Amino acid sequence: MNNILWEETVPGGNHWSGVLRRDTALRLTDLEGGANVAALFYNREEKLERYNMPDTLKAQHTAFLTAGNVCYSDMGRVLCSIIGDSVGWHDTLSGVSDAALVAEKYGTVNFQTHRNDMVRSGRDGLLIELGKWGLGKRDLVANVNFFSKVTADADGNLHFQPRHSKAGDTVELRFDMDVLVVLSTAPHPLDPVSQYKPAAVKLTAWHAGTAAVDDVCRNACPQNQRGFINTERFYAGSGRRSC
Amino acid sequence: MLTTSNLIPGNAVLDEICAAGEPWMGMVKQGQIFRILDLEGNQAVDTLFYNAADPEERYSAVDTIRRQGNLYLTTGSVLYSGEGRPMLKIIADTCGRHDTLGGACAAESNTVRYALEKRPMHSCRDNFMHALAHCDCARHRHMTKRDITANVNFFMNVPVTPEGGLTFADGISAPGKYVEMRAEMDVVVLISNCPQLNNPCNAYNPTPIRLLVWDAHR
Numbered sequence: 001m002n003n004i005l006w007e008e009t010v011p012g013g014n015h016w017s018g019v020l021r022r023d024t025a026l027r028l029t030d031l032e033g034g035a036n037v038a039a040l041f042y043n044r045e046e047k048l049e050r051y052n053m054p055d056t057l058k059a060q061h062t063a064f065l066t067a068g069n070v071c072y073s074d075m076g077r078v079l080c081s082i083i084g085d086s087v088g089w090h091d092t093l094s095g096v097s098d099a100a101l102v103a104e105k106y107g108t109v110n111f112q113t114h115r116n117d118m119v120r121s122g123r124d125g126l127l128i129e130l131g132k133w134g135l136g137k138r139d140l141v142a143n144v145n146f147f148s149k150v151t152a153d154a155d156g157n158l159h160f161q162p163r164h165s166k167a168g169d170t171v172e173l174r175f176d177m178d179v180l181v182v183l184s185t186a187p188h189p190l191d192p193v194s195q196y197k198p199a200a201v202k203l204t205a206w207h208a209g210t211a212a213v214d215d216v217c218r219n220a221c222p223q224n225q226r227g228f229i230n231t232e233r234f235y236a237g238s239g240r241r242s243c
Numbered sequence: 244m245l246t247t248s249n250l251i252p253g254n255a256v257l258d259e260i261c262a263a264g265e266p267w268m269g270m271v272k273q274g275q276i277f278r279i280l281d282l283e284g285n286q287a288v289d290t291l292f293y294n295a296a297d298p299e300e301r302y303s304a305v306d307t308i309r310r311q312g313n314l315y316l317t318t319g320s321v322l323y324s325g326e327g328r329p330m331l332k333i334i335a336d337t338c339g340r341h342d343t344l345g346g347a348c349a350a351e352s353n354t355v356r357y358a359l360e361k362r363p364m365h366s367c368r369d370n371f372m373h374a375l376a377h378c379d380c381a382r383h384r385h386m387t388k389r390d391i392t393a394n395v396n397f398f399m400n401v402p403v404t405p406e407g408g409l410t411f412a413d414g415i416s417a418p419g420k421y422v423e424m425r426a427e428m429d430v431v432v433l434i435s436n437c438p439q440l441n442n443p444c445n446a447y448n449p450t451p452i453r454l455l456v457w458d459a460h461r
Binding site: 048052053054055057058059061062063064072074075076077089093094095096098100101123136137138139140141142143151152153154155156157158189190223226227229230 | 299300303304305306308309312313314315325326327340344345346347349351352353354355356358359368387388389390391392393403404405407408409410411
């Protein structure tokens with residue numbers, strides 16, 4: 001890849017936020033295996049427009065995400081598309097850990113004794129990052145858990161698949177809008193591992209260009225074709241290239 | 244789990260009909276019992292719950308799913324807030340399964356799901372917006388689109404397969420089926436009696452529902 005814009009490593013249990021522009025892409029790399037990246041997406045121009053789990057699942061008739069899928073906003077537009085995936089299943093159903101769950105599973109750890117080996121919940125990590133952009137609890141909605149697999153049996157019971165992702169696994173997101181991305185690398189809330197040792201994740205941003213006419217995500221289903229039309233209408237007349 | 248209730252409508256402190264396709268907003272106090280009754284069958288009832296004292300605390304689908312380790316709601320299910328506190332507990336259910344994943348239809352998502360020209364149809368999100376603009380209990384709490392999140396769909400059937408497929412299946416509800424829940428805190432209830440005509444969630448025929456509230460058991 002010769003058009004890399006920047007690279008950064010997020011330690012396990014940490015959190016990150018930033019803006020990814022339309023026509024850039026972000027690769028998440030699980031550096032150690034068993035990573036979880038809780039992610040939320042907001043239209044940076046109008047942050048009331050945000051990733052919507054039910055709309056994403058309904059439009060694509062799926063309960064999980066993989067290559068070819070897109071993440072829909074509540075306004076019928078495509079925030080980002082999964083253009084590459086070595087994992088095959090990313091969880092959309094289970095949310096994030098909170099402080100009570102983390103304390104119960106891993107004990108109470110503070111800065112006084114552990115310095116930056118932080119044991120922070122997914123919820124608290126997301127709330128800290130949201131706060132940096134003027135957002136808060138009202139903006140905290142159902143998130144994607146990249147790298148984690150949770151299935152449901154016929155009765156609806158959930159089953160977490162341990163160490164679903166291996167060291168070196170990647171998922172690649174192309175941003176189809178200007179998007180505020182908020183991430184936490186805390187463990188998945190259903191991960192039974194009793195030690196707090198979440199994996200670090202590398203972020204690699206590059207210039208990917210907007211979705212072409214023959215783009216795989218655009219053409220995965222008629223719903224996505226219409227989602228891309230809505231998205232392109234949002235940027236129409238802005239002087240910015242659309243496909 | 245199918246469980247019936249012995250509460251008598253004549254003793255209810257609230258007994259209202261919400262017409263087909265309309266929103267409804269109201270209060271249920273801690274200890275009170277709230278029943279939603281599907282009058283004519285297969286009617287999706289899109290419902291959100293807020294802590295009446297602080298609407299930033301609201302029903303969270305993913306916290307509810309994660310805590311019970313199951314996607315569907317029925318008798319015994321506790322509806323949790325994002326703060327991890329129980330908001331309501333389902334204590335009777337003659338339908339057997341209620342959806343947590345389908346969310347609400349919206350003018351905008353209808354353009355994606357069905358056709359770009361479906362935008363002008365009635366939708367649950369527009370119903371929510373209408374209720375927030377007009378109900379005193381929303382205006383006084385400064386509730387807006389920001390407060391709309393993934394809702395419960397009572398009486399709706401959205402099965403997830405072990406392979407991860409998700410479909411809107413024909414309903415399993417029928418005329419007279421109901422779900423009943425006890426409020427564990429004072430809650431604001433926001434309902435859209437779903438007007439969707441493009442899929443089987445209302446059997447292509449949206450119908451009225453009946454809402455009842457009883458005071459706490461003595």
